[in-house]
Amino acid sequence: MQIHMNVTLESRRALVAELTKCRAHLGLTYADIARETGVDPAQVSRICRGEFKTLSANVMQICMFLGVPEPHHTLPGMDVNQHRRRLEAGVLEMWDRTPQDAERILRLLRQLTELRRTA
Template sequence: MKLKPKDIESLANRIEAKRLALGYSYSAIARISAVNQGQVSRICRGQFKTASGNVMQICMTLGVDVKLDEPADLSRIREAVLNLWDGTSVDAERITRLLSVVNEVRRTT
């Protein structure tokens, strides 16, 4: 999703503030989030235009609330995932692994 310049600035500031508060280096975030260190550096400095998977992964890793206008389809996707989940941690792990595999397939095709 393409972001407005003010949204990029706001999100980048929150990401960088959280990174500093946690004392994480770019390389530490890269290891934890599985995002390339160069991408981590650019994202932390606000050099991105979309709420890409890497931006979202870094936000999740740092515990940064994205607070963006949700795309119309997001609620439909959320509902579908919640319908799959039986409420247990084990099932949450299974669904997470399944979605990771789907993401990998999408990246390679």
């Protein structure tokens, strides 16, 4: 189940400003972001230009990759930070602390993301 939460124009503008700032600070192109996140390059471009209306998985993936704080649009009763901490802990449990294993886990997560998109 995917949840797509609507974003206000004001929130979207603030998010795009953060994405732009972080992308520039890191010296990344849209193609770099696409390659690292597994999000289609055209979609990365649209998201980074603010051409989205919901907080889709792709928007959140780009935010996480760039280190942009997650927008605080949550469903009632849903503690996103708690779920994020549990998810991060689970991934860290799997990781053997080598760069090679980090790459393997990232590939696996990207494959899972792609599988969810096609399901």
